[in-house]
Amino acid sequence: MSEKLLEIKNLKTSFRIKDDYHAAVDNLSLTVNKNEVLAIVGESGCGKSALAFSIMGLHTRAKIDGDILFKDKNIAKMSSSEFNKVRGKDIGMIFQDPLTSLNPLMEVGEQIGETLYLHNKNMSKTDRRERVLDLLNKVGIPRAEHVINQFPHELSGGMRQRVMIAMAIANKPELLIADEPTTALDVTIQSQILDLINKLKDDMDSGIILITHDLGVVAEMADRVAVMYAGEIVEIADVKTLFENPLHPYTRSLLNSVPNANSEQEKLHVIQGIVPSLQNLPREGCRFSTRIPWIDQAAHEEHPTLKEVAPGHHVRCTCYKHFSFPDESKEEQHVLS
Amino acid sequence: MWKFTLRRTLIMIPQIIVLSLLIFVLAQLMPGDALSGQIGPDVDPERLDEIREEMGWNDPWYEQYASWMGGVVKGDLGDSFRFKMPVSELIGQRMVNTFWLSVATLILTYLIAIPLGIASGRYNDTWRDQLITGYTYVGFATPLFIFALVMLWIFGFKLGWFPTSGSITPGLEPGTFEYLMSKIYHLILPALSMALITTYSTIQYLRNEIVDTKHKDFILTARAKGASESRVYNRHILRNSLLPIAAFFGFEITGLIGGSIFIENIFGYPGMGQLLVESITLRDYTVLTATTLLFGVASILGALLSDIILSIVDPRIRIK
């Protein structure tokens, strides 16, 4: 059995909107094991970043309940000075947009060096410079001696993301969180960055939480996949099971909406609608039911919970047995047209 | 960097030419001249016309402009008709006085603005911020000349802590310590009166920069590295917010020019602002155009200075 690295228990992250707290991450539990890549997928606004920011303690105005155990220590309850010894050292994070995530007025060498300095104040300046050059080489930045003194705006998007990655892995973290690390980049650059993360994954032996929209990336890199919808995990399984035997209707719709190279004739199946905003979320009953209106509402369970249907395969849905999704979707098109 | 500075300096030349033309034409359009006030029973109007002819005041405006600019370029600003002395001589000491008044005001402005702006931005939306923001509103709403009069009345006349006019106690030897102290003593009240009012814009600017920077993504990156709140604040927020203040410096100088005209007149401080107002009431156009031109050049230089400072501190501009 693999060793637990991160264990999230009943995490609830709520934002205050007009005097009321609304949960963006709702009672979520999750584990990440050592040396595994856990992918988190789900459409925009489902709370993926809110989850990642909660782990890193980056929310300034959110209410956070629940426990986040990192190597059996509850980082959600740590004082900020204690936690500052953990983040940047044992947990690293790569953000979505490398341009805005780098300080525009600081040389990249200084920014990477800061991560090193913060967790090892005794390192000499020359050692630190050596280590920064090392890291720049490691993330595939050519002419590192030159780039070390450049500013972010002088680098291309791909190079900037490499700098972010260098910063995140500087202290050899045991857990790396990558929040859509390629979304802001050109398509050609995206695969280079993913190749880099893949390569680093092999020689870092750390756990990775990879947040992405791209199921192709998931298939290629992930060991396990968690599908999120409206702040909850609706299905979690190892990557093979999830692709071969998706059970939750939302997972199925996600998989169906991937353009399939083999069957170009087939129409893209896209679930109608968007994730409801936090205030408008139906918190009672199944949150997904409003988006599959062609299914009889009486068929849904009142409060579906995550249930283990096979070892390691959890689904938050009870009525999946009652219908087959592709057929239902054709029916939907009838209903709507 | 040098290229940028050179290019930026060259842009100034057309700016100054346009400025001088404007000033000259406006002065020409003003009714009357230095002689019109002198008409009396014992003055022969024909004699006045002769003088006008001699002075070249009847020439077409472009010829007058050309001869004026020709002089200005050589440092000759013409002669004051009313003070009966070269304008450059008349301006000399006053320019020095106004310069020191401006420096003192700037120092006081930043001494007030930086700590208040930082406190207001760092602890935004707390009682501290509200108090400081309240002060900036009062500063914004209070007319400078009324505030200056009140300051003069309280600290100059009622309490007698500060001199009520002049820039120096008469009879002191230039270069001595007493001379210097007397200069500073005469500067404090006018400079402070101006700084207390005009500093509001710098406070607000700094506060907004800090509040803005706080919400930038790279601040999250700094936190994610494990930087403590105070380090995030000093290294990332403050450093990135103070730099744009340099760009604000140019506006500051323009503001000073307007302010010094009021302040110098209220505090009887013999500077350019006072001279400007005098030259208007006396219709001494050579003095008027010269002082206006110098004020205009000063604000153009102010803008140049802030651009150069910004190009030094902001790498995004430095490269271009």
Ligand SMILES: Nc1ncnc2c1ncn2[C@@H]1O[C@H](COP(=O)(O)OP(=O)(O)OP(=O)(O)O)[C@@H](O)[C@H]1O
């Ligand atoms: N600071 C905040 N205050 C209020 N609501 C917020 C805040 N941050 C996020 N939300 C809301 O929380 C929900 C989840 O947002 P989140 O950014 O986690 O989505 P996401 O899954 O990361 O989406 P994306 O794929 O677009 O990055 C959204 O409805 C969003 O509007």
Ligand code: SF4
């Ligand atoms: S419980 Fe019903 S609404 Fe919820 S996911 Fe399952 S089928 Fe859909």
Ligand SMILES: [Mg+2]
């Ligand atoms: Mg996100």
